[in-house]
Amino acid sequence: MNSIRLKDIIPSGKDMLLMVAGLLIFSIGFALFVLPYKMTGGGVSGVGALIYYVIGFDPSYSYFIINLGLLLFALKILGLKYTIRTLLATALISVFIEFAQSWITLEDGTLYKVIGDEKFMACVLGGLTDGLGLGLVFLSGGSTGGSDIIASIVNKYKPISLGRGLLMVDIFIVSLNWFVIGDVETLVMSYCMMFIAINMVDYVVNGARQSIQFLIISERYEQIATRINDELQRGCTILEGRGWYSKQQRPVLLVMAKRLERKEIFDLIHEEDPNAFVSMSNVEGVFGEGFDPIKK
Numbered sequence: 001m002n003s004i005r006l007k008d009i010i011p012s013g014k015d016m017l018l019m020v021a022g023l024l025i026f027s028i029g030f031a032l033f034v035l036p037y038k039m040t041g042g043g044v045s046g047v048g049a050l051i052y053y054v055i056g057f058d059p060s061y062s063y064f065i066i067n068l069g070l071l072l073f074a075l076k077i078l079g080l081k082y083t084i085r086t087l088l089a090t091a092l093i094s095v096f097i098e099f100a101q102s103w104i105t106l107e108d109g110t111l112y113k114v115i116g117d118e119k120f121m122a123c124v125l126g127g128l129t130d131g132l133g134l135g136l137v138f139l140s141g142g143s144t145g146g147s148d149i150i151a152s153i154v155n156k157y158k159p160i161s162l163g164r165g166l167l168m169v170d171i172f173i174v175s176l177n178w179f180v181i182g183d184v185e186t187l188v189m190s191y192c193m194m195f196i197a198i199n200m201v202d203y204v205v206n207g208a209r210q211s212i213q214f215l216i217i218s219e220r221y222e223q224i225a226t227r228i229n230d231e232l233q234r235g236c237t238i239l240e241g242r243g244w245y246s247k248q249q250r251p252v253l254l255v256m257a258k259r260l261e262r263k264e265i266f267d268l269i270h271e272e273d274p275n276a277f278v279s280m281s282n283v284e285g286v287f288g289e290g291f292d293p294i295k296k
Contacts, residue, residue: 015140022136023089027096027146029129032104033122035059036111039190040177041130041197042170043146044070045093050173050180056109057209060097064090067145086145089137092145119189127193131200170194211283212262216253216269217241218276225253227268232261256283 030045038053044066048059067090071083071144104112115121137144174194178187218224225236237254257265262280269276 007028017140017279018136018140019089019142020092022133022138022140022142023092023144023287024096024133025129025136026098026133027093029126029133031097031100032114033126034193036104036113037103037119037122037126037189038177038181038186039123039193040174040180041126041127041190042173042194043144045146046170046173048130050176053180058098058101060094060101063097064094071145082143089142090145091213119185119292123189126197128194128200130193131197132204134197135201135204137141139203168179181221206280212257212282213283214253214255214257214265215279216255216276217250217278218253218269218273220276221251221253224269224272224276227272228253228265231268232257232264234261 020227030049032043033039033091034041035049035052038049039258040049045059047066048062049060051057052059057199068087071087071090075083086134100288101111104114106112110120171194174190175187177190178184181187216224221238224237228234228236232256239252239254241250241252242248243250255265259282266278
């Protein structure tokens, strides 16, 4: 059995900053825009919110206790490294929620509504902060546990995909809001908040990783490749192509770049060969030197 090293468990540098920032944003959004308006999100945070609405038990404690139980139960399935890293994130979220909740707790024990009675606005802000926070955590290679653990366990023994398992668990948890609060408007707002959060996570994760791919056919391919190498510090790969109509061999440049570098590449190609044939397409993720590191 390979030993688990500390650097394999705790993210370092940029990843650590991303994870802590994501956990903080998620926790503040949960405390400010979810709890005071009695809405319910997905995952263990949603279960913690429901418990809080029923018996008043602090959601920061219930979040940690439930995740701890799930992690211990699923230790063999998920592995020691995932378990310890998720436990660390869970502990940080619990601390952040506790502090954020203490800021808005009034003397009579009720929670102050920072945006008044604007429940729809709370739904939007709750979904945005939830999704942004989780997205940053996922970008760092971390996990907040919760429904991820449940879905992984179900996926291990049942023919249900991980994505579908997550969605089913979250829908079930949000639906319980009706039995606890008994208000249709709050239930609908909770579903809307979950939908906003899911799309925000996709936007943050895919938007940050999205790159572009160029296929360039030009008689001045050498000059274009040299300038892309020297001026943009991007690699070029020459593919051997053959035109079906002309039956002539034509070198094709393959270039991977960040989305923000698109204009510079187009300008460079136009300067060298305005008649070049260029194809550009979006790529969700590029991993390796000069791009995102391959996550273990």
